[in-house]
Amino acid sequence: MGVKNPWEPVQTVSNSQTPRQRRELHVKNGELGILTTQVNKLIDWGRSASLWPALFGLACCAIEMMATSADRFDIARFGAEVYRASPRQADLMIVAGRCSIKMAPVLRQIYDQMPEPKWVISMGACASCGGIFNNYAIVQGVDKIIPVDVFIPGCPPTPDMLLFGFNELQRKIREGIPNPPDPLKASGLKLVGPVGEEV
Numbered sequence: 001m002g003v004k005n006p007w008e009p010v011q012t013v014s015n016s017q018t019p020r021q022r023r024e025l026h027v028k029n030g031e032l033g034i035l036t037t038q039v040n041k042l043i044d045w046g047r048s049a050s051l052w053p054a055l056f057g058l059a060c061c062a063i064e065m066m067a068t069s070a071d072r073f074d075i076a077r078f079g080a081e082v083y084r085a086s087p088r089q090a091d092l093m094i095v096a097g098r099c100s101i102k103m104a105p106v107l108r109q110i111y112d113q114m115p116e117p118k119w120v121i122s123m124g125a126c127a128s129c130g131g132i133f134n135n136y137a138i139v140q141g142v143d144k145i146i147p148v149d150v151f152i153p154g155c156p157p158t159p160d161m162l163l164f165g166f167n168e169l170q171r172k173i174r175e176g177i178p179n180p181p182d183p184l185k186a187s188g189l190k191l192v193g194p195v196g197e198e199v
């Protein structure tokens with residue numbers, strides 16, 4: 001019978017540490033598991049987990065969007081940290097901020113340059129409905145120009161809200177929910193660019 005060490009710590013796990021449960025080690029025994037799914041579900045899952053947003057901010061909401069990709073909120077956890085400078089390499093447009101009437105044809109052109117399939121998040125009150133700018137210079141909701149999949153309220157929405165909206169978009173993609181109808185195609189209206197050319 002040994003002598004008990006009087007200096008032995010009475011608590012082996014500090015209060016700030018969460019004791020980890022012992023888990024059975026996975027044993028490789030050569031048996032392969034079986035996973036059944038559908039190809040379109042697998043593709044939708046892959047798309048939802050690797051969205052590439054267009055590098056596009058319009059006003060103060062864009063600051064919150066930038067914070068979302070920084071280390072504190074870290075949108076990379078959801079696979080969307082690769083902001084693309086070219087819309088041809090992006091499949092997600094986050095309309096972050098108010099859109100002026102003059103900017104509307106540019107917004108539409110960038111959207112048209114994005115390859116299919118593509119999705120749009122309207123971030124903030126201004127992008128979604130004009131917000132406090134109920135005047136002749138601001139588009140009263142970008143869903144009049146492009147089809148919007150997810151609207152995020154707030155002025156400005158916090159990065160957490162953008163992440164929640166982003167997760168909702170991921171859910172829509174995984175569940176195969178289609179984009180809403182294109183407002184310009186539905187209405188038959190045309191946008192005219194700043195120098196008069198048709199967009």
Ligand code: SF4
Pocket residue numbers: 059060061096097098123124125126127131154155156157
């Ligand atoms: S919703 Fe608020 S924060 Fe966002 S663009 Fe409008 S005024 Fe700026």
